[in-house]
Amino acid sequence: xxxxxxxxxxxxxxxxxxxxxxxxxxxxxxxxxxxxxxxxxxxxxxxxxxxxxxxxxxxxxxxxxxxxxxxxxxxxxxxxxxxxxxxxxxxxxxxxxxxxxxxxxxxxxxxxxxxxxxxxxxxxxxxxxxxxxxxxxxxxxxxxxxxxxxxxxxxxxxxxxxxxxxxxxxxxxxxxxxxxxxxxxxxxxxxxxxxxxxxxxxxxxxxxxxxxxxxxxxxxxxxxxxxxxxxxxxxxxxxxxxxxxxxxxxxxxxxxxxxxxxxxxxxxxxxxxxxxxxxxxxxxxxxxxxxxxxxxxxxxxxxxxxxxxxxxxxxxxxxxxxxxxxxxxxxxxxxxxxxxxxxxxxxxxxxxxxxxxxxxxxxxxxxxxxxxxxxxxxxxxxxxxxxxxxxxxxxxxxxxxxxxxxxxxxxxxxxxxxxxxxxxxxxxxxxxxxxxxxxxxxx
Numbered sequence: 001x002x003x004x005x006x007x008x009x010x011x012x013x014x015x016x017x018x019x020x021x022x023x024x025x026x027x028x029x030x031x032x033x034x035x036x037x038x039x040x041x042x043x044x045x046x047x048x049x050x051x052x053x054x055x056x057x058x059x060x061x062x063x064x065x066x067x068x069x070x071x072x073x074x075x076x077x078x079x080x081x082x083x084x085x086x087x088x089x090x091x092x093x094x095x096x097x098x099x100x101x102x103x104x105x106x107x108x109x110x111x112x113x114x115x116x117x118x119x120x121x122x123x124x125x126x127x128x129x130x131x132x133x134x135x136x137x138x139x140x141x142x143x144x145x146x147x148x149x150x151x152x153x154x155x156x157x158x159x160x161x162x163x164x165x166x167x168x169x170x171x172x173x174x175x176x177x178x179x180x181x182x183x184x185x186x187x188x189x190x191x192x193x194x195x196x197x198x199x200x201x202x203x204x205x206x207x208x209x210x211x212x213x214x215x216x217x218x219x220x221x222x223x224x225x226x227x228x229x230x231x232x233x234x235x236x237x238x239x240x241x242x243x244x245x246x247x248x249x250x251x252x253x254x255x256x257x258x259x260x261x262x263x264x265x266x267x268x269x270x271x272x273x274x275x276x277x278x279x280x281x282x283x284x285x286x287x288x289x290x291x292x293x294x295x296x297x298x299x300x301x302x303x304x305x306x307x308x309x310x311x312x313x314x315x316x317x318x319x320x321x322x323x324x325x326x327x328x329x330x331x332x333x334x335x336x337x338x339x340x341x342x343x344x345x346x347x348x349x350x351x352x353x354x355x356x357x358x359x360x361x362x363x364x365x366x367x368x369x370x371x372x373x374x375x376x377x378x379x380x381x382x383x384x385x386x387x388x389x390x391x392x393x394x395x396x397x398x399x400x401x402x403x404x405x406x407x408x409x410x411x412x413x414x415x416x417x418x419x420x421x422x423x424x425x426x427x428x429x430x431x432x433x434x435x436x437x438x439x440x441x442x443x
Contacts, residue, residue: 053275056267060389065306073309075316083320099320106315116301116308117336118315119329126330127167129179131190135219139194139203140212142219144187145170145178151187153438154230154253155220158190159213159244161235162345163296165337166190168421169234172330177421177430184434186230189220191237196340199289203342205349206366209243217244217251228253230437233260235391235417239353242399245376247369254379254440256433259417262399264354265392269303274354281350285343293338304389331422360402373402379440380408383433388417 080103083096092100106118113120135142158178160166169190170178181188191213196203217229231252233241238260245252265271273279285291301308318324352364364371380403384396397410413420413429420426420433 053267053272057269057272060268064304064389068306073306073313075313077316080316080319095320098322098325102319102325113336116297118332121333121337124329124333126172126333127170128173129170129176129182134189134223135216137212137215139196140208140216141192141194142216143190143192144223145182145190147182147187149182150185152185153187154226154228155187155189155224156181156232156437157216157220157229158188159231159233159237159241160191160193161237162193162240162341163236163293163339165334165339166192168334168418171334171421172327175327175330175422180430181434181437184431184438186434186437187224189216189229191216193339196290196342198340200342201344204344205240208345209240210247210366210369213240213244214248214251217248227251231255232258232437234258235260236349239349239359242373242376243359243366243371245378246371246373247366247375249375249377252376252378254381254436255376256381256383256436257396257399258383258420258433259385259388259391259396260382260399261353261391261395262402263357263360263395265395268392269389270392270395273299273303274350276355279350279355281347281355285347288343290343291341291346293340296341297336297338300390357398360398362402373399374404376403378407379436381411381433381436382408383411383413383420385413385415385417385419387415387419390417 080099083092083099086092086096087100105120109117109120130146131143132146133141134144158166158169160169170176178188178190193208220229221227228251231241231245231254233239233256235258238257239262241255242257242260242262245255264274284295288295315328318328348364352358358364359371360373362370362372362374380399382397382399384391384393386393388396393412400408400410411432413426415423415426420429
C-alpha cells in the first residue's frame, strides 16, 4: 500500500525544482545584462556565497510553508454564499447584510485601485491622536502630539521609516503607540518625510540626517527648553536615528531602536535580494530617478506571495464582523500607502548598510563626517522580533559590535516586524518601552 502524499511537501518539492532552474537561468541572464550596463556580473561574486544565500532563501521558504497549518490557504465561502442567497430573498440578518456589503465594497476597490487593495484609502480614517505642525524644512515636517496631561522627561522624537507612513504608530482608537506614550506623560514629536519628487538629487541622506533631523531637534529645544531628546527610531528610521546619535551624542538622552537594520541578515530572502548581484540599486534608481513606492510593495508581495493568500483568507473570515473588518481596513490602507524614496537617500542606505558593513565598521560618512557608532554613549535599547523576516534579529542586533557595552541592552520579542504594534498580545511590552524612553531603563 503506497504512502499518502503530503500536498505541502509535494508543493515544496516542485517549487524547489522549478526555483533551482529559475535561479540558474537568472544568473546567466544577469551576466548578459550586467555586461551591457557595465555592472558587476554574477561571475564577479563569490559563487559559494551566492549558493549559500540561495540555500538560505530556499530554507526560509520551506520553514514558512512547512510551519503553516494544513488549512492555511483553505477559504470557506459557504457563509458568504448563504449571505448572498438570503440577501436575494430578503431574509438576510444584519451580519449577513454586512458580509455582502463588505464583499462588494472590497471588490469595487480592487477593480478601481488594484488587486492588492481591500479598502478605499479615502474612506478609511487613521491617525486619531490630534497633533500640530511645528516645523517645516523643504519636504520634511515635524509634528507635536497634543495632550491635556502633564509632560515629563525629555521630549520623544520619533524617526519613522522612509518606506511607509508613520501612522502605523497611531493607527486607530485602541491601537495607538503614540497615545500610549502620551498617557505615560511623554511629550511626543514625529518627523514626516513628505513626498518625493522624481529626479530629486538634493534630498540626500546627508541632508536628511545632518540638516533636517538636526533642525527638528533644535525646534524641539526651542519649544520645550530641553537640550536633549529621547530618540525612537523605527525600521530604517532607527538606522537614521543611530547615525544622528553618533554625530550628535550630546543631543540624545537615550535611544530606542525598534526592528532597525544595521546590516543585511546572514541569510534568507532579504539577504539574497539585497546582494549586489540580485539588486542593482544604481540601475534601478538611475532608471526611475527615485525608489518607486509600488516597486517596494510589489517586491514584498512577490517575495512571499503566500502571505497575500493568507490575507485573502483572513478577509473572507472577517466578513460581517464590524470591528474586525474596521481593523482589517486600516491595516490594509497602511500596507498599501507606500512612499517613493529619494534616490540619494536610498542609495547610500542600501550600499552602506545592506550591501556592505561600512556603517558598522565606522567607514560610512555623511558629508565630511565619519559615522562612528561607538560615539553613542547614551542608554540604548535595541528591540528586534524573533520571526521578523524583513529585519532579522541578526541584522538588528549587529549594532552591539559597534557601540559601547555599558549602556547597551537588547530585547527580543515574539512575532514579526510589526507585531509589537499590531498584536494585542504584545501590548504589555509597551510599558517597558515607554519606561525606557522616560528613564533609560525598562520596567
